[in-house]
Amino acid sequence: MSKYSVIGQRVHRVDGPEKVTGSAKYTFDMVLPNMLYGKVLRSPHPHAKILKIDTRKVEKLIGVKAVVTGKDTPGHKQGIWRRFPELCDEEILCRKKVRYIGDAVAAVAAIDEDTAEEALDLIDVEYEPLPAVFDPLEAIKEEAPQIHEGVDLNINITRHIEWGDVDEAFKKCDHIREDQFKCCSQAHVCMETHDAVASFDYGGKLTMWTSTQSSYYIQRLLADMLDLREGDIRVIKPPTGGGFGSKFELDSAQFCAAVLSMKLCKPVKIVLSREEEFTATKRRTPMYYFVKLGAKKDGTMLAKEVRVITEGGAYTAMGATALYLTGFFSSFPYKYPNYRYDGYRAYTNTAPTSAMRGFGAPQSTFVGESQIDMLADDLGIDPIEIRRKNGMTPNYEVPGQAYIQSCGLHQCLDAIEKHVKERGKLPPNRGIGVSAYGFMSGGIFNWFDTPYAFSAAIVRINIDGKVDLFTGACDIGQGSDTTLSMICAEELGVRLEDVRIHAADTGICPADLGAWGSRETLMNGNAVKMAAADAKRQILEFAAAKLGPNIVYDLDIRDRWIHLVDRPERGVSYYDIVKEAIRGRDGEVIMGRGHYTPHRKGMISPAYSFGVQAAEVEVDPETGRYKLINVTTAHESGTVINPVGIEGQLEGAIMMAGGYGFCEDQPMDEGKILNPSIADYKLIRSLDMPETEILEIDTYEPEGPFGAKEAGEGLTNPTAGAIGNAVYKAAGVRINDLPITPEKVFRALREKEKKGKKSK
Amino acid sequence: MKKELKFTVNGQPYEIYIKPKTLLSEALRDHLGLTGTKRGCNSSSCGACTVVLNGMAVKSCSILALQANGGEVMTVEGLARGTELHPLQKAFLDHGSFQCGFCTSGMLMSSKALLDENPKPTKEQIKEGIDGNICRCTGYNSIIRALTGVVKGEYKEEK
Amino acid sequence: MSYKCPVCIKVSKSAMDLARHMMGRGDKVHRDWIVSKGFKYSELLTLQIKSFGGEGYKALAEVLEKETKTKD
Numbered sequence: 001m002s003k004y005s006v007i008g009q010r011v012h013r014v015d016g017p018e019k020v021t022g023s024a025k026y027t028f029d030m031v032l033p034n035m036l037y038g039k040v041l042r043s044p045h046p047h048a049k050i051l052k053i054d055t056r057k058v059e060k061l062i063g064v065k066a067v068v069t070g071k072d073t074p075g076h077k078q079g080i081w082r083r084f085p086e087l088c089d090e091e092i093l094c095r096k097k098v099r100y101i102g103d104a105v106a107a108v109a110a111i112d113e114d115t116a117e118e119a120l121d122l123i124d125v126e127y128e129p130l131p132a133v134f135d136p137l138e139a140i141k142e143e144a145p146q147i148h149e150g151v152d153l154n155i156n157i158t159r160h161i162e163w164g165d166v167d168e169a170f171k172k173c174d175h176i177r178e179d180q181f182k183c184c185s186q187a188h189v190c191m192e193t194h195d196a197v198a199s200f201d202y203g204g205k206l207t208m209w210t211s212t213q214s215s216y217y218i219q220r221l222l223a224d225m226l227d228l229r230e231g232d233i234r235v236i237k238p239p240t241g242g243g244f245g246s247k248f249e250l251d252s253a254q255f256c257a258a259v260l261s262m263k264l265c266k267p268v269k270i271v272l273s274r275e276e277e278f279t280a281t282k283r284r285t286p287m288y289y290f291v292k293l294g295a296k297k298d299g300t301m302l303a304k305e306v307r308v309i310t311e312g313g314a315y316t317a318m319g320a321t322a323l324y325l326t327g328f329f330s331s332f333p334y335k336y337p338n339y340r341y342d343g344y345r346a347y348t349n350t351a352p353t354s355a356m357r358g359f360g361a362p363q364s365t366f367v368g369e370s371q372i373d374m375l376a377d378d379l380g381i382d383p384i385e386i387r388r389k390n391g392m393t394p395n396y397e398v399p400g401q402a403y404i405q406s407c408g409l410h411q412c413l414d415a416i417e418k419h420v421k422e423r424g425k426l427p428p429n430r431g432i433g434v435s436a437y438g439f440m441s442g443g444i445f446n447w448f449d450t451p452y453a454f455s456a457a458i459v460r461i462n463i464d465g466k467v468d469l470f471t472g473a474c475d476i477g478q479g480s481d482t483t484l485s486m487i488c489a490e491e492l493g494v495r496l497e498d499v500r501i502h503a504a505d506t507g508i509c510p511a512d513l514g515a516w517g518s519r520e521t522l523m524n525g526n527a528v529k530m531a532a533a534d535a536k537r538q539i540l541e542f543a544a545a546k547l548g549p550n551i552v553y554d555l556d557i558r559d560r561w562i563h564l565v566d567r568p569e570r571g572v573s574y575y576d577i578v579k580e581a582i583r584g585r586d587g588e589v590i591m592g593r594g595h596y597t598p599h600r601k602g603m604i605s606p607a608y609s610f611g612v613q614a615a616e617v618e619v620d621p622e623t624g625r626y627k628l629i630n631v632t633t634a635h636e637s638g639t640v641i642n643p644v645g646i647e648g649q650l651e652g653a654i655m656m657a658g659g660y661g662f663c664e665d666q667p668m669d670e671g672k673i674l675n676p677s678i679a680d681y682k683l684i685r686s687l688d689m690p691e692t693e694i695l696e697i698d699t700y701e702p703e704g705p706f707g708a709k710e711a712g713e714g715l716t717n718p719t720a721g722a723i724g725n726a727v728y729k730a731a732g733v734r735i736n737d738l739p740i741t742p743e744k745v746f747r748a749l750r751e752k753e754k755k756g757k758k759s760k
Numbered sequence: 761m762k763k764e765l766k767f768t769v770n771g772q773p774y775e776i777y778i779k780p781k782t783l784l785s786e787a788l789r790d791h792l793g794l795t796g797t798k799r800g801c802n803s804s805s806c807g808a809c810t811v812v813l814n815g816m817a818v819k820s821c822s823i824l825a826l827q828a829n830g831g832e833v834m835t836v837e838g839l840a841r842g843t844e845l846h847p848l849q850k851a852f853l854d855h856g857s858f859q860c861g862f863c864t865s866g867m868l869m870s871s872k873a874l875l876d877e878n879p880k881p882t883k884e885q886i887k888e889g890i891d892g893n894i895c896r897c898t899g900y901n902s903i904i905r906a907l908t909g910v911v912k913g914e915y916k917e918e919k
Numbered sequence: 920m921s922y923k924c925p926v927c928i929k930v931s932k933s934a935m936d937l938a939r940h941m942m943g944r945g946d947k948v949h950r951d952w953i954v955s956k957g958f959k960y961s962e963l964l965t966l967q968i969k970s971f972g973g974e975g976y977k978a979l980a981e982v983l984e985k986e987t988k989t990k991d
Contacts, residue, residue, distance in 0.1 A: 022794075024861055158943060678800070
């Protein structure tokens with residue numbers, strides 16, 4: 001019999017029936033009585049002064065109910081780093097200046113979308129274009145145009161991480177490599193674009209339904225930007241069509257809908273078009289990497305020196321965290337005795353770069369895993385062996401930075417080594433590349449209110465035994481509703497169908513920072529477990545009083561049966577006890593409360609997950625085109641709570657991370673994104689998707705609920721590196737510049753041939 | 761000037777008056793309240809709006825509603841019979857073939873059209889059949905497993 | 920021997936280390952001092968980003984060696 005009765009089972013998602021029948025109502029589907037439709041006018045210039053905005057013509061258009069500009073707002077600047085005012089630099093509705101093509105300058109509300117669209121053309125904006133800069137290395141020059149007042153040389157943020165003495169250590173190395181890499185941008189491409197329905201009432205209260213990863217942050221940021229009390233704002237998250245890092249900052253759809261609604265006291269809905277989604281929302285941070293790696297001839301790495309400059313785009317957004325994490329994860333998953341990272345983020349006149357699944361780690365993992373393979377090649381060491389020699393182990397401390405408790409990296413390496421052997425001799429032009437990663441289960445940091453992250457949960461037991469679970473956690477598709485319901489059911493001793501989850505409504509749920517940094521399972525899971533345990537304790541107290549067992553016996557609940565642990569056949573139905581308990585308390589329901597904070601639990605994150613991935617590709621040496629044949633991943637994420645969920649997250653991560661390595665990019669010309677449509681933005685579709693295999697490695701994380709830790713984000717890290725290494729194995733060419741397109745492979749192959757001919 | 765549109769949707773006849781430029785997806789969602797069909801792009805490329813028109817999977821955002829005049833449309837709302845889910849829906853639930861769910865309606869309809877035309881597709885044919893539908897969450901393989909299960913007869917349709 | 924930062928309280932054990940601190944701080948007061956010695960800050964920063972082993976700091980470290988060394 002399994003140790004657990006609910007967790008670890010293959011279950012249907014709790015929101016499954018509504019999603020497969022099309023009855024789930026997303027923000028996209030919402031219609032309220034008297035609702036108006038909004039559209040946003042955006043800058044066509046990458047950098048310009050706003051001289052004048054004339055809205056007189058719009059106001060005359062029949063069907064237009066309101067038009068707003070920056071002058072209709074309190075004029076604050078938002079930023080998620082609320083504790084650092086100099087990093088709060090985004091007005092959303094620009095007042096004096098626009099800083100990228102797509103920056104919002106006005107918004108209209110009308111009786112239908114067509115009228116709103118027509119109205120935009122009638123707004124006359126007079127701009128004075130300013131010189132613009134697009135490349136971060138150009139942006140830091142003295143002669144570059146200043147993008148934000150008071151920020152000299154457009155240097156937005158710097159981050160530094162250091163331990164040991166790299167300069168001394170390099171002197172002791174037998175072999176040193178210096179390499180440069182360029183990591184491109186990437187668009188989230190959530191299937192549901194950013195959207196919001198804002199409804200401001202005559203009582204001065206704002207309700208917002210929006211596609212979001214954090215109703216908590218949206219509520220707080222709206223309060224900041226609109227001079228409202230947080231308690232007068234209620235943010236509700238309906239089923240949400242994807243987030244991937246793009247939906248936990250206040251965006252133009254949410255802000256403009258709120259401003260318009262406040263002017264009219266009517267509901268206003270704004271849905272961004274797919275083109276706006278590509279051009280006017282945040283994206284993955286492009287990075288230039290300069291890395292120096294030194295090792296002894298037996299492959300023991302002694303020192304790593306990393307320099308990064310990132311293209312910040314027009315605003316800070318979450319860029320500071322991406323800058324820090326890319327430097328932090330550049331040291332993963334290996335033990336470097338000496339390490340130094342210097343990161344710089346420069347403002348540029350391009351769409352702001354921020355958080356996207358992996359948060360700087362896909363970039364650092366691509367770079368690190370490519371370079372370690374290059375080092376292994378130089379030294380004649382097997383790629384798995386060099387990783388084994390240097391890999392992190394349980395209870396390792398990253399000096400001054402992080403404490404790793406559970407770590408199954410070595411078992412993952414063993415599993416992948418076995419897999420590669422089993423693939424046997426490969427057909428011609430095929431190669432397998434390996435890549436290892438480690439990732440955090442949520443950060444300990446918070447950016448406003450408290451310096452530490454937190455989660456909270458409430459469990460309410462009703463007279464019929466049905467359990468209401470209240471949590472601020474946001475299910476954006478990753479399945480937190482199901483996973484948390486499973487944890488609740490397991491802890492309480494009931495079945496999954498007994499739990500009804502209410503999530504991410506700031507009006508009724510406890511606060512939670514939301515779905516980012518892969519924190520929901522560990523942090524919210526712990527809070528839910530504690531709340532369920534609290535409720536269970538109250539039930540068992542009543543049961544003990546009623547049953548009157550000998551004091552040495554413990555009671556527990558499993559599968560709706562309250563019983564003596566040592567004599568499980570002696571017990572009573574959970575339903576009967578609950579009914580009597582509540583009747584006995586004058587109808588007062590049983591409530592359990594739980595919370596979790598990772599404060600004092602490690603320096604960056606309370607737990608880390610690890611894995612190793614092997615990607616097999618087949619390259620056509622004539623054209624440079626290549627196919628992804630197989631991606632096998634050995635990973636460990638502690639106890640698996642929701643196996644169907646984890647498989648889905650892994651395969652989905654391969655699609656997204658594979659895309660980062662294989663085909664996704666946002667080329668720009670003078671700050672204009674050239675492919676802002678799904679027709680032109682290349683994504684992995686079903687025909688491109690490789691076979692996937694998952695090798696689950698068993699580990700247990702003491703910090704996590706039932707031993708669980710993260711899975712969804714870490715798995716986005718290794719694929720680009722694995723693909724790069726596989727292309728090298730298959731075709732003998734190394735591409736250091738993402739994405740690894742057929743054109744780049746083709747050019748590299750022809751270069752290689754030319755060199756081969758010359759040396760003859 | 762509004763025009764009359766007469767068509768059958770999910771077995772039910774409808775007669776509505778719409779502007780000529782109304783897209784089929786708009787007629788279904790805004791006029792008939794069938795919001796299961798989604799819209800994910802402006803370039804007829806993502807497949808979230810897929811419905812079955814006269815037996816063929818079509819992107820309802822790339823067709824004028826009037827082009828469906830006299831025709832038969834099936835949307836995701838027409839898959840289940842009362843409360844009895846369609847085999848495809850059951851398979852999707854079992855295999856976790858959806859996460860955020862926004863592409864799911866379109867994915868199910870592409871799958872339905874594929875299996876109606878070819879009840880025993882190969883794995884490659886299944887991949888081709890859903891190649892017009894983007895899913896950002898699942899990586900497609902769980903969808904392919906669900907369809908394979910249906911093809912193998914693991915989900916019998918209740919008569 | 921120690922090296923005292925000319926604009927803040929930091930004390931480093933070598934001129935190179937102090938150069939790294941000043942470039943790393945990157946704030947106005949540190950940048951202004953560096954510029955006052957005839958350097959172009961962005962040139963030093965670019966050199967520092969693109970090279971290894973403190974190339975971007977060497978010239979600055981030479982100046983700091985002369986001007987900020989103090990006996991313990």
